[in-house]
Amino acid sequence: MAYYVNRNISMTWWERSYIPEILKGLWLTSRRFFRNLFGFLPFFLGTKKDRRIFTVYYPEEQVQYPIAYRGRPVLAQNEDGQPACVACGLCEIACPAYCIHIEPGENSGKQNQYERWPDVFNIDYAVCIFCGNCEEACPEEAIFMSDDCEISMLDRKKMLYTKEQLLVPVADLQKRIEFTRNMYAKWNY
Amino acid sequence: MWVDLIITLVKILFIFTVTVGFFAPILTWVERKQSALMQDRIGANRAEIMGFTALGLFHIIADAVKMFTKEDFIPDGANKFLHTISPILALVPAILTFAVVPFGGQYTLFDKEVNLVISDLDVGLLFVFAIASLATYGYVIAGWSSNNNWSLLGSMRTASQMISYEVTMGLTIIGVLMVYETMKLPEIGAAQEDFFRWGFFLQPLGFIMFLAASIAENKRIPFDAPEAESELVAGYFTEYSGIKFGMFFMAEFIEMVTIAAIVTILFFGAWHIPFLTTATLLSWFDFLGATGSNFAVMLIHIAVFFAKVVFFIWFQMVIRWTLPRFRYDQIMKLGWKILLPLSLANILVTAIVIMILN
Ligand code: SF4
Ligand code: SF4
Numbered sequence: 001m002a003y004y005v006n007r008n009i010s011m012t013w014w015e016r017s018y019i020p021e022i023l024k025g026l027w028l029t030s031r032r033f034f035r036n037l038f039g040f041l042p043f044f045l046g047t048k049k050d051r052r053i054f055t056v057y058y059p060e061e062q063v064q065y066p067i068a069y070r071g072r073p074v075l076a077q078n079e080d081g082q083p084a085c086v087a088c089g090l091c092e093i094a095c096p097a098y099c100i101h102i103e104p105g106e107n108s109g110k111q112n113q114y115e116r117w118p119d120v121f122n123i124d125y126a127v128c129i130f131c132g133n134c135e136e137a138c139p140e141e142a143i144f145m146s147d148d149c150e151i152s153m154l155d156r157k158k159m160l161y162t163k164e165q166l167l168v169p170v171a172d173l174q175k176r177i178e179f180t181r182n183m184y185a186k187w188n189y
Numbered sequence: 190m191w192v193d194l195i196i197t198l199v200k201i202l203f204i205f206t207v208t209v210g211f212f213a214p215i216l217t218w219v220e221r222k223q224s225a226l227m228q229d230r231i232g233a234n235r236a237e238i239m240g241f242t243a244l245g246l247f248h249i250i251a252d253a254v255k256m257f258t259k260e261d262f263i264p265d266g267a268n269k270f271l272h273t274i275s276p277i278l279a280l281v282p283a284i285l286t287f288a289v290v291p292f293g294g295q296y297t298l299f300d301k302e303v304n305l306v307i308s309d310l311d312v313g314l315l316f317v318f319a320i321a322s323l324a325t326y327g328y329v330i331a332g333w334s335s336n337n338n339w340s341l342l343g344s345m346r347t348a349s350q351m352i353s354y355e356v357t358m359g360l361t362i363i364g365v366l367m368v369y370e371t372m373k374l375p376e377i378g379a380a381q382e383d384f385f386r387w388g389f390f391l392q393p394l395g396f397i398m399f400l401a402a403s404i405a406e407n408k409r410i411p412f413d414a415p416e417a418e419s420e421l422v423a424g425y426f427t428e429y430s431g432i433k434f435g436m437f438f439m440a441e442f443i444e445m446v447t448i449a450a451i452v453t454i455l456f457f458g459a460w461h462i463p464f465l466t467t468a469t470l471l472s473w474f475d476f477l478g479a480t481g482s483n484f485a486v487m488l489i490h491i492a493v494f495f496a497k498v499v500f501f502i503w504f505q506m507v508i509r510w511t512l513p514r515f516r517y518d519q520i521m522k523l524g525w526k527i528l529l530p531l532s533l534a535n536i537l538v539t540a541i542v543i544m545i546l547n
Contacts, residue, residue, distance in 0.1 A: 026511050028511075029227045029511040030227075032226070055230050055231045057231075
């Protein structure tokens with residue numbers, strides 16, 4: 001059965017004849033071609049820094065990712081070297097990929113000391129889907145998505161990061177912390 | 190006798206070097222780089238030798254190495270013989286057409302007439318079309334022999350598209366033949382010494398239709414329904430790998446050069462420079478003596494010819510990277526309902542005008 005789609009396009013005779021419109025398109029693309037062809041020259045001669053091309057030579061050139069970017073999750077490390085994490089296990093539960101493994105440790109009731117901390121905190125990046133649920137679930141502002149996405153490896157086993165590898169000084173995470181506070185409005189809980 | 194043989198061999202060597210040795214590989218690079226420039230990108234530039242990338246020119250070498258070292262794969266149930274022979278069937282006609290394509294006029298070197306065409310056939314133009322349409326067998330057999338539905342669809346589309354557009358192509362040519370009253374390509378070229386007798390002015394409609402039909406013959410975008418990536422994986426050469434795949438690509442690029450050369454000869458004054466006759470050019474180089482001046486003019490003419498060819502290759506590339514693909518029914522409609530009547534009308538009008546002028 002023939003089926004006709006009425007696309008509500010009314011073309012003038014000029015457009016219908018197709019050739020002028022083709023020429024218009026060709027003019028546009030070839031203008032680009034020549035602009036870039038001669039725009040390249042000063043760049044290669046070294047007299048100009050920008051090359052009016054958006055392509056990034058990736059490993060050599062890098063761009064700053066936006067703050068909302070979700071790279072690998074990392075653990076915040078307080079100024080005294082301890083993780084901010086209290087090993088509550090909420091992120092472990094929130095993780096849809098089940099890639100977080102936590103074994104908690106706690107002290108015997110001494111005052112002015114950390115009460116709980118993770119003895120073991122593993123994230124398997126080979127399994128992680130970078131969803132950010134762990135960050136959202138954490139009540140202690142202890143786990144954050146960083147902007148690091150260069151975690152490809154030849155060995156799958158090496159992608160299981162332990163606590164020591166995950167820790168990042170909290171000072172380096174300030175921007176993301178600000179962002180998550182705005183995002184999840186944690187002071188409203 | 191020996192001199193003739195040597196001259197012919199030199200011409201064959203020259204054409205072979207230019208098409209297979211120069212144009213075919215360089216066009217793979219041009220295609221990438223030109224599309225990149227047109228789309229504000231950088232293009233392939235990672236292949237390097239000792240830290241030099243040479244604007245990505247080394248990708249040609251990398252490509253060749255890749256093509257030759259890849260596994261040559263023949264699918265289960267494919268006809269081995271036909272599967273192997275079809276890339277050759279596609280490539281050979283593409284190169285063969287250059288036998289009758291002149292790349293310069295006639296020059297007197299050492300009291301000897303040198304005609305810059307390998308074989309000056311009386312039916313030169315027909316030879317081009319006869320041989321070019323032989324390539325269709327290569328494409329059709331390629332799809333048919335590889336035991337794959339996509340390939341078969343692709344080759345069926347190739348066959349129908351080729352038939353449709355060959356009609357237009359042949360009919361467009363008739364207009365040119367009527368104007369220049371010869372089928373020898375060198376004579377058609379020589380007849381266009383006067384700028385206003387270029388085929389483009391005498392057959393403007395014929396030029397547009399011929400270009401459209403020949404791009405369709407070459408199965409490049411916007412007429413690439415036979416290999417449409419988004420519909421048929423890769424069409425008739427889905428099941429090809431290694432150098433056989435490379436041969437299909439080479440055939441496509443060499444056909445591009447052929448189209449550019451034929452268009453130049455038929456419609457854009459072949460090797461002539463506008464407003465500059467061969468006699469004037471010869472008189473400029475008088476101080477070099479008879480042979481010397483002829484030789485200088487010959488070099489200039491070859492350069493001019495290939496400059497025009499390069500321009501038309503560029504133009505085809507621009508078209509390829511500008512226009513979207515036609516739908517299959519649109520291709521057929523364009524071929525049979527628009528181009529065919531127009532080309533018939535073109536013949537009629539040409540005939541009437543010629544009759545009135547006589
Ligand atoms: S980002 Fe998602 S998948 Fe990865 S560890 Fe956090 S919750 Fe699990
Ligand atoms: S939710 Fe936060 S505090 Fe709780 S275990 Fe995970 S990282 Fe530690």
